[in-house]
Amino acid sequence: MKDxxxxxxxxxxxxxxxxxxxxxxxLVRQIRAHDTTGMWDQKPDTxxxxxxxxxxxQRRQIPIIADPDAKVLWRLEQFYDAVALLIxxxxxxxxxxMLQLSREGYGRVVVIAGMLVVLSRQLRDVHRFGFDTLTHxxxxxxxxxxxxxxxxxxxxxxxxx
Amino acid sequence: MKDxxxxxxxxxxxxxxxxxxxxxxxLVRQIRAHDTTGMWDQKPDTxxxxxxxxxxxQRRQIPIIADPDAKVLWRLEQFYDAVALLIxxxxxxxxxxMLQLSREGYGRVVVIAGMLVVLSRQLRDVHRFGFDTLTHxxxxxxxxxxxxxxxxxxxxxxxxx
Numbered sequence: 001m002k003d004x005x006x007x008x009x010x011x012x013x014x015x016x017x018x019x020x021x022x023x024x025x026x027l028v029r030q031i032r033a034h035d036t037t038g039m040w041d042q043k044p045d046t047x048x049x050x051x052x053x054x055x056x057x058q059r060r061q062i063p064i065i066a067d068p069d070a071k072v073l074w075r076l077e078q079f080y081d082a083v084a085l086l087i088x089x090x091x092x093x094x095x096x097x098m099l100q101l102s103r104e105g106y107g108r109v110v111v112i113a114g115m116l117v118v119l120s121r122q123l124r125d126v127h128r129f130g131f132d133t134l135t136h137x138x139x140x141x142x143x144x145x146x147x148x149x150x151x152x153x154x155x156x157x158x159x160x161x
Numbered sequence: 162m163k164d165x166x167x168x169x170x171x172x173x174x175x176x177x178x179x180x181x182x183x184x185x186x187x188l189v190r191q192i193r194a195h196d197t198t199g200m201w202d203q204k205p206d207t208x209x210x211x212x213x214x215x216x217x218x219q220r221r222q223i224p225i226i227a228d229p230d231a232k233v234l235w236r237l238e239q240f241y242d243a244v245a246l247l248i249x250x251x252x253x254x255x256x257x258x259m260l261q262l263s264r265e266g267y268g269r270v271v272v273i274a275g276m277l278v279v280l281s282r283q284l285r286d287v288h289r290f291g292f293d294t295l296t297h298x299x300x301x302x303x304x305x306x307x308x309x310x311x312x313x314x315x316x317x318x319x320x321x322x
Contacts, residue, residue, distance in 0.1 A: 098259055098261045098269065098271065099261060100259045100260060100261060108259065110259065110271075110273065112271065112278055112281075114278075115277060115278045115279075115281070115312065115316070116276060116277070116278065116319065117273055117275075117276045117277065117278060118276075120273075120276070151276065155276070155316075155319055158277065158316055158319055
């Protein structure tokens with residue numbers, strides 16, 4: 001995929017609102033934490049997030065035969081790192097993600113706090129990881145965070161073990 | 162490492178007892194389950210287990226710079242698969258292992274039952290994964306199984322969630 005910065009369109013009103021959600025802010029913070037040389041300082045958040053957004057048609061065009069691209073795996077990690085970070089903030093625990101992927105793009109991700117699995121998802125077609133819009137990205141992230149926080153609240157003594 | 166079958170010495174009395182532990186029997190069952198062509202039918206258990214046993218000196222000679230050998234990763238997986246299998250049997254849950262390794266041989270392994278992390282270990286120098294004797298292998302495995310079963314018993318409602 002080419003550098004997305006040049007191609008970023010102005011976000012829709014819904015996407016503009018999505019940019020202000022705590023999930024997208026956490027994701028952007030997570031991504032920028034990797035920018036130790038300041039190379040992305042001039043890049044707007046929308047440019048950093050652009051590769052997370054793929055239309056259905058774009059997804060369909062990505063082959064799922066070879067190993068997933070290193071960049072898509074990096075984005076997958078950033079996404080679940082952001083989920084874990086926000087669960088940590090909101091539930092007052094230390095939550096960390098663990099990813100286990102097969103070469104074929106199948107796998108499992110869990111977020112763990114103490115001895116509690118606060119989130120567990122099967123992954124497939126990791127090659128095509130992406131969201132229709134920023135609004136979908138925010139909604140999916142917020143949903144996972146809410147589920148994780150609820151799990152902590154059901155078993156706080158296990159999450160703090 | 163060359164095929165260990167030719168070089169296997171008769172086990173010591175302690176190791177003979179270790180071969181009868183439920184952990185080693187579970188590990189052997191686990192290993193033989195991969196032998197779909199019957200190639201190992203004639204191999205005694207001691208031959209299959211021989212690569213799990215490394216003297217201190219042998220371990221020291223394995224470089225920890227390059228990626229861990231595929232065979233050592235396979236043995237690591239078999240070991241934790243056997244741990245998870247035995248926890249499942251003894252605690253009446255469905256426990257599965259998850260391994261996350263960096264290229265440098267560091268990582269983390271967890272065994273998960275339901276929403277409970279029944280076991281969590283940091284791994285390092287995975288390149289050198291091995292045990293002084295079969296007795297040590299059995300003791301380490303049984304210890305992990307006992308810890309996992311105890312964790313299930315502390316939080317059965319989470320392990321069955």
